Amino acid sequence: MRKKLAVVLLGLILILGLAPAAMAGQSFSGVVVEIDKxxxxxxxxxxQSDVAGAKNLVDEAYFGPYESGQMxxxxxxxxxxxxxxxxxxxxxQLKKDMVKGVPASQIKQQxxxxxxxxxxxxxxxxxxxxxxxxxxxAFLASFLIIVREGFEAILVIGAIIAYLVKSGYKEKVxxxxxxxxxxxxxxxxxxxxxxxVFSISGASREVLEGATMLLAVxxxxxxxxxxxxxSEAQRxxxxxxxxxxxxxxxxxxxxxxxxxxxxxxxxxxxTVLFYxxxxxxxxxxxxxxxxxxxxILALGLIFAIIRYASVKIPMKPFFLGTSFLLYYLAxxxxxxxxxxxxxxxxxxxxxxxIPTVAWLGIYPTWETLAPQLxxxxxxxxxxxxxxxxxxxxxx
Numbered sequence: 451m452r453k454k455l456a457v458v459l460l461g462l463i464l465i466l467g468l469a470p471a472a473m474a475g476q477s478f479s480g481v482v483v484e485i486d487k488x489x490x491x492x493x494x495x496x497x498q499s500d501v502a503g504a505k506n507l508v509d510e511a512y513f514g515p516y517e518s519g520q521m522x523x524x525x526x527x528x529x530x531x532x533x534x535x536x537x538x539x540x541x542x543q544l545k546k547d548m549v550k551g552v553p554a555s556q557i558k559q560q561x562x563x564x565x566x567x568x569x570x571x572x573x574x575x576x577x578x579x580x581x582x583x584x585x586x587x588a589f590l591a592s593f594l595i596i597v598r599e600g601f602e603a604i605l606v607i608g609a610i611i612a613y614l615v616k617s618g619y620k621e622k623v624x625x626x627x628x629x630x631x632x633x634x635x636x637x638x639x640x641x642x643x644x645x646x647v648f649s650i651s652g653a654s655r656e657v658l659e660g661a662t663m664l665l666a667v668x669x670x671x672x673x674x675x676x677x678x679x680x681s682e683a684q685r686x687x688x689x690x691x692x693x694x695x696x697x698x699x700x701x702x703x704x705x706x707x708x709x710x711x712x713x714x715x716x717x718x719x720x721t722v723l724f725y726x727x728x729x730x731x732x733x734x735x736x737x738x739x740x741x742x743x744x745x746i747l748a749l750g751l752i753f754a755i756i757r758y759a760s761v762k763i764p765m766k767p768f769f770l771g772t773s774f775l776l777y778y779l780a781x782x783x784x785x786x787x788x789x790x791x792x793x794x795x796x797x798x799x800x801x802x803x804i805p806t807v808a809w810l811g812i813y814p815t816w817e818t819l820a821p822q823l824x825x826x827x828x829x830x831x832x833x834x835x836x837x838x839x840x841x842x843x844x845x
Contacts, residue, residue: 478524478572484515485568489544489561497554505545512541512793513656521568524575531808533571535789539806539814540564542792542799592725592741593748598775599721600749603714608753629710637718660790663783664821670780671825674773675832777829784821785811792817 488511496504516522516537526534544560607626614622725742791797792815800816812822 478519478521478575479569481515481519481521482565482568482572484519485511486565488514489565492544493554493558493561496548496557501548501551504548508541508545508548509795512538516541516568521572521575525571528575529571532806535806535808535813537564537568537571538789538793540567546799586737588737589741589744592738593745594741595725596721596742596745597748597752600745601752603718604749604753607710607714625707626710629707630714633711633714633718636715637722656790656794657796660787660794660796663787663790667780667784667787667821667825670776670783671828674776674780777825781822781825782809782811784825785813785818788818788821789813789815 488507492504492507492511495507522534522537525537540560541564544557544564547557547560607630611623611626614620614626725738788797789811792799797817802814802816802819804812804814804819806813812819
């Protein structure tokens with residue numbers, strides 16, 4: 451069984467490596483030259499009163515040289531997410547002003563400002579990408595994601611296995627290992643499908659990235675709330691006991707198998723979404739994979755400690771901390787996901803006078819703020835609910 455699990459884990463590492471690799475050794479100054487050509491063609495077309503044609507050329511500049519040329523990823527990772535948001539906003543504003551019918555001289559000025567800023571970005575990137583700090587950052591982020599997400603799944607599986615062994619049902623432990631293997635294969639297939647989907651480019655790719663981020667919001671927020679509801683040690687123990695004992699009393703190995711499968715696959719599916727988001731924003735795929743591999747080894751060690759050394763992990767601080775982290779990611783992805791759909795032209799953009807806070811996924815449009823405000827309201831309501839019934843002893 452251990453060999454089978456090792457094969458599955460190796461396959462997961464390999465399948466995550468199927469995402470498109472970044473272009474190595476390219477000159478971003480050359481990318482900006484191509485962007486400049488597209489935008490000045492858009493300006494010429496706009497002067498001829500062809501607004502639709504001009505907008506299409508702006509889209510070609512963004513989805514072509516800027517995004518497909520890897521500059522969008524490089525700016526986001528090596529300069530700042532805020533700077534990338536500013537560039538995206540400039541492209542969007544250019545199209546909006548074309549629709550409004552502003553004077554051609556204003557369009558020309560906007561294009562010159564945008565291109566000038568991109569030349570400065572390219573100069574920074576062409577100098578910085580020869581360093582090694584970016585690689586370590588990608589490695590560390592990848593390592594922390596797999597350990598964080600995998601630790602939650604291992605905590606559930608380890609607790610169930612420990613309960614089975616202590617309760618004299620050691621023969622049923624193999625059911626947990628089998629369900630874990632199947633759940634990992636299911637995650638592997640999910641990764642393969644998403645990798646194939648993300649191989650497309652242009653506006654359709656933005657739509658799929660945005661939709662995936664919004665799906666991740668639902669998953670992350672629901673798990674975040676679930677962790678808060680189980681943050682008390684006694685409530686967590688009751689939850690585990692109820693799941694396991696219920697299965698044993700019925701003699702149903704399928705119920706036990708299902709409980710373990712869902713715990714692992716839920717975490718596996720989340721992890722796939724995380725890595726898809728990370729791989730769409732990194733220029734060092736090899737370091738992402740290295741961080742993932744080392745993280746898998748660390749998880750193996752953690753499982754051995756939980757399984758064989760009976761280490762008791764403080765439930766409340768871990769669950770509350772993890773819940774906050776997952777909620778934070780859901781909040782960020784909500785803004786970013788809608789932003790991707792805005793870039794693709796699927797959702798409109800209504801400006802609001804607030805600053806961009808990229809690390810929170812906050813952008814100056816009502817459309818990106820709306821789902822974040824909704825998440826905030828639900829979180830507050832959930833906190834009040836949990837506090838009220840916890841005090842009453844009913845939760």
